[in-house]
Amino acid sequence: MVLILVPIFLLAGWWLKDSLTRVQPREPKRKVVVLGFDGVDPRLCREFMDKGALPNLSRLSRQGTFRELGTVNPSQSPVSWSSFAVGGDPGQHGIFDFLTRTGGDPTYLPSPESFVGQIEARFFGGIPVRLPKAINKRGGRAFWDYAAESGIRTALVLVPVTFAPPCLPNGLAISGLGVPDLCGTQATYFYLTSNPRKVGVAQMTEFGGLVTLLKRSGDSYHAQLAGPPSPLWKQEKSRKSDGLKKQKDSIKSPGLSLDEKQKIQSEIDRLQNDLSAFTAHPQRLSMPIEVVPLSEPGTARITIDQDEKVVAVGKWSEWYRVRFKVTRFISAHGICKVLLQSVTPDVRLYVSPIEIDPERPAVPICCPPNYTRQLAQKIGLFKTRGWESDTAGLKEGALDEKAFIEDTFEVMDKHAEMALEVLHEDDWGLYVAVLSETDRVSHVMWRLIDPRHPAYDPVLAAEYGDSIEKVYRKMDDLVGKFLNEIDPLTTDLYIISDHGFRSFHTGVNLNTWLSQNGPGGDASRPFMKLRLPANRQYNLQDLFSGNTDFFKASIHDPVEGTTKTEYYVNWNETRAFALGLGSIFINLRGRETWGCVARADYNAVCDEIIQGLESLVDPATGKRVIRKVYRGLEIYHGPYANIDSVAFPDLVVGFEEGYRVGWQSTLGGITDQVLVPNRDKWSGDHCGIDPSLTSGILFANRPVEASRTEIIDIAPTILDSLGVPYPTLQGRSFAREGTANP
Known part of the structure; x- marks a missing residue:
């Protein structure tokens, strides 16, 4: 999404401040504080508690409660935290995966707006006539909405899937997971080098780096940092897309003659080619970067835009303040850091994803919208991106373990400071904060605690094998600070996580399996019919480009010397396909553009796929790969x-420990092999792993004796503690069954 600085957002804080106080504040029956940590695993908690590494959580366990917290299916962060918010499974809120689908032509494309939608800016003569806006695509009503609207002073700090931020009466909300960088992505990092052999033809890496x-000029080196697509270019792209859609709608009009249809189809082809050519060369905003090696060994003067700093090799810089000029009247402001890696023989440096400047945000990332500016003035600049850790840079070798851990731990310290600052801001009746660094470290450092993992490195394990324990210790330190602030006589404290973690040693390419298997293992009648070899390696740009090149292969004509793209999938004979991190969609007639499965055959096709996948065995181990394949209609309930709906998964795969959807499969590619060793640094996971294996944690400062503790039970439990009425929820309150609130 295109993000543009508009100072009007900050001015809006004046009238929003008044609008947020229209509900008469009232005191809750009991106050509630929820401190969430993404991805904390109960098994690791017990292990670290047993060795005395988590004294504050051990204290809570003795004096109150420590139990596993059941997660949802699938146990993905945006899905789990959305279920936490509304007190129900994904059928209650509509977030089924990190990736989602929207209707259109073709409908097989994933949407770049998985759980955050957008309204782009519009310009006339360089002047904005419509401001950019984010839209939270999570459905249902969050428990904090009920609380705030009943008069409970409510604070949300970095809670996932709260972008755009909710404006709560007498409340405060700082958005978490879902907030993009200034390029509109979760993590576009920059790797710059003076060695031309290190810069391939494709300058976009598999997972989004640039x-x-x-280029050398005398004693200095220069480049342009590519920023977000130009809003004016995006506006022209939208105009072309609207024209194409109009023609596609018109060809469906009844009563058209064959000649009229042919003319319209000719215009559709012309507009489609024009749009494809236009989209293939996006115009990006950019700004200059200059690197001047200094006489002092291992140092350089690095200037980005107009901000100049002296940086030493191996050290993170302080924050750079940068801006992209959009028009004569508007600039997009951001902040970033630099890690200088070498000045000789080659100059190499890493520039972190450019964050939205919290003091001059391009779009509101909190409500009231000027609060992040006040917060930055108190505690200093901070990352605003929802995916705050540079996991992509580490995964692709642009960062090493030392740099990643230093940066991530610094971010966690800043987020902890932020959480405490907001806690002290008011006498909150309801306070919810979520820190996510526990999840990020577990994803990329799990290989160093699992000697059986294909990416295990004993040398790195000796130095960084305690990284997960260290991030858990940081969690425990923050829990201790909250315990010192909270009166258990008046306040219920819950420490939770949305899911646990398991090793990810083998990737499973679901579309490959679908293309090689049919009913009863009959390979001659595969569920996915290929008409051409799938000869492409996909990256995130392919996945989210919005172009109609998904599931396409490049075909080179040596005689003509031309290359064209064609679908490698024969949709007319394809009964199922996979997208995301474990979702399978039936090519259902009437729902999909080229659907071929009749509704009368829907259950039979589902049965055949379930039977085949649940029989899949890893030949290297003789063990089952998949614990269970779930039917969407059986596990989800609600609107x-x-x-x-094209967003609704017909089948959801629950993998055994060690297995997860393969990397190329998540990006839309089809590889030769179904099972592929995961030698990647991203080595721990929970996405797609069966929810029975990925429970989260629940600690409380009071006994919880309910027979069931699941993440969907938190919402009604909190509302009961607050004394706030609410409609029937899918989750069950601990208070009504156990003794959380005697």
């Missing part, structure tokens, strides 16, 4: 459990 050549 590799750029530094979003709708078979006619």
